[in-house]
Amino acid sequence: MTDRDETAAKITTLIEPFNKKGVAVTEGTRFAQDLEWDSLTVMDFVASVEDEFDILISMNRAAEIETVAQLIDAVGQLQSER
Amino acid sequence: MTDLFSKFDSLIEQRETLLKTGMTDPFNLVMERVESPTVAICNGKRTILLGTYNYMGMTFDPDVVAAGKKALDEFGSGTTGSRVLNGTYSGHREVEQALRDFYAMDHAMVFSTGYQANLGIISTLAGKEDYIILDIDSHASIYDGCALGNAQIVPFRHNDVEALEKRLKRVPAGAGKLVVLEGVYSMLGDVAPLTEMVRVSKENGAMVLVDEAHSMGFIGEHGRGVAEAQGVIDDVDFIIGTFSKSVGTVGGFCVSNHPKFEILRLVCRPYVFTASLPPSVVATAATSIRKLMHSADKRAHLWENSKRLHAGLKQLGFSLGTDEPQAAIIAVLMPDLETGAAMWEALLERGLYVNLARPPATPAGMTLLRCSLCSEHSSDQVGEILGMFAAAGRATGCIS
Numbered sequence: 001m002t003d004r005d006e007t008a009a010k011i012t013t014l015i016e017p018f019n020k021k022g023v024a025v026t027e028g029t030r031f032a033q034d035l036e037w038d039s040l041t042v043m044d045f046v047a048s049v050e051d052e053f054d055i056l057i058s059m060n061r062a063a064e065i066e067t068v069a070q071l072i073d074a075v076g077q078l079q080s081e082r
Numbered sequence: 083m084t085d086l087f088s089k090f091d092s093l094i095e096q097r098e099t100l101l102k103t104g105m106t107d108p109f110n111l112v113m114e115r116v117e118s119p120t121v122a123i124c125n126g127k128r129t130i131l132l133g134t135y136n137y138m139g140m141t142f143d144p145d146v147v148a149a150g151k152k153a154l155d156e157f158g159s160g161t162t163g164s165r166v167l168n169g170t171y172s173g174h175r176e177v178e179q180a181l182r183d184f185y186a187m188d189h190a191m192v193f194s195t196g197y198q199a200n201l202g203i204i205s206t207l208a209g210k211e212d213y214i215i216l217d218i219d220s221h222a223s224i225y226d227g228c229a230l231g232n233a234q235i236v237p238f239r240h241n242d243v244e245a246l247e248k249r250l251k252r253v254p255a256g257a258g259k260l261v262v263l264e265g266v267y268s269m270l271g272d273v274a275p276l277t278e279m280v281r282v283s284k285e286n287g288a289m290v291l292v293d294e295a296h297s298m299g300f301i302g303e304h305g306r307g308v309a310e311a312q313g314v315i316d317d318v319d320f321i322i323g324t325f326s327k328s329v330g331t332v333g334g335f336c337v338s339n340h341p342k343f344e345i346l347r348l349v350c351r352p353y354v355f356t357a358s359l360p361p362s363v364v365a366t367a368a369t370s371i372r373k374l375m376h377s378a379d380k381r382a383h384l385w386e387n388s389k390r391l392h393a394g395l396k397q398l399g400f401s402l403g404t405d406e407p408q409a410a411i412i413a414v415l416m417p418d419l420e421t422g423a424a425m426w427e428a429l430l431e432r433g434l435y436v437n438l439a440r441p442p443a444t445p446a447g448m449t450l451l452r453c454s455l456c457s458e459h460s461s462d463q464v465g466e467i468l469g470m471f472a473a474a475g476r477a478t479g480c481i482s
Contacts, residue, residue, distance in 0.1 A: 045240075060234055
């Protein structure tokens with residue numbers, strides 16, 4: 001597995017406990033529209049991603065992330081900046 | 083043409099549905115007369131005020147009112163200018179001196195509102211490369227201060243010291259860090275663990291700002307707030323406060339010991355590009371702040387009221403925001419907006435005003451009836467309040 005695949009797998013696992021609607025998650029899945037997450041759920045999920053990868057995702061950065069693919073790429077970039 | 087108002091349609095619909103039931107609009111109440119810090123006439127009816135943040139009851143203090151009248155006579159109705167141009171009168175200097183004395187700090191800067199104090203200080207202090215780490219339940223004025231600036235904004239779970247510490251440690255080396263906290267969180271009336279939070283912030287090289295809007299005047303030995311009560315005020319870099327709660331008028335401020343603090347007067351846009359407070363307002367504020375330094379008896383009575391209301395409501399079977407009373411705010415948890423609005427109206431009909439608070443102002447989508455006590459509430463009034471809660475609670479089915 002590439003680093004990106006590994007990140008993708010971990011993120012898919014992290015989404016599961018918040019995926020109350022049982023939506024089939026792909027890289028194209030959108031957090032707000034498809035998973036129907038409210039701001040509190042987003043906050044809890046972001047915190048779990050931050051803890052998993054030991055990174056900071058600022059609100060400024062999070063506002064630009066709409067899909068699972070964008071999150072995977074952002075995590076990769078934030079890790080490389082550390 | 084796209085109607086720019088269409089984004090508000092769902093809110094308009096929600097309001098219409100609620101008001102169609104014949105409900106009084108909870109966000110459109112008029113106080114026709116105000117008799118004292120604790121009583122007003124609403125819809126022609128004598129109403130006990132339990133939702134005004136007028137914690138120390140200074141709004142009708144004879145010395146405070148007299149100082150305002152004198153300033154109105156001597157300096158006129160307004161300054162018509164910015165603090166850095168024609169808007170600094172001797173009264174503005176005097177109220178800043180009163181704040182320095184009250185907090186025993188070197189610098190004080192007065193803004194036209196508390197909202198502007200947060201807006202100005204936060205947006206000016208943290209620049210593009212800096213990080214603001216803030217409690218997720220922070221007040222709207224704190225979030226708006228973040229939005230006005232261009233720092234990186236990192237929220238952490240409410241009152242969670244470990245979550246704060248983890249995020250502090252992840253900030254890139256060399257970046258500036260501002261931790262923003264509140265002494266008392268106004269929705270649930272809970273107090274922050276400032277001792278630990280200020281310690282981890284300092285250990286990780288952050289500056290700390292604490293908003294003490296809901297604690298000034300009655301928490302801490304000198305009424306300086308939660309940071310004083312928990313013994314960490316000397317490690318707090320900036321305290322934000324307001325004149326619109328315990329002080330009893332309107333205005334906001336920041337106090338600090340930072341040696342370069344005064345430069346903010348030239349670079350802080352919400353300070354520069356607005357008119358200063360009217361002379362009567364700063365005169366009432368200065369008089370009130372000086373009186374608050376010597377108000378131990380009133381503080382003791384306020385705490386007594388808070389404890390009694392908390393215990394009484396708990397005994398009636400209401401769910402409250404905190405297990406023990408931590409401040410002068412007691413939040414009564416409602417199951418949903420409809421029940422909350424019905425309970426709010428039932429209380430008003432019986433002669434009691436409280437705040438109906440609902441999302442997005444509240445955490446976790448809660449609907450709350452927020453009660454804020456005043457040192458001028460008599461013991462009889464607290465008894466009356468509990469009687470009205472019991473009757474309204476039974477009438478609306480909130481309690482059995």
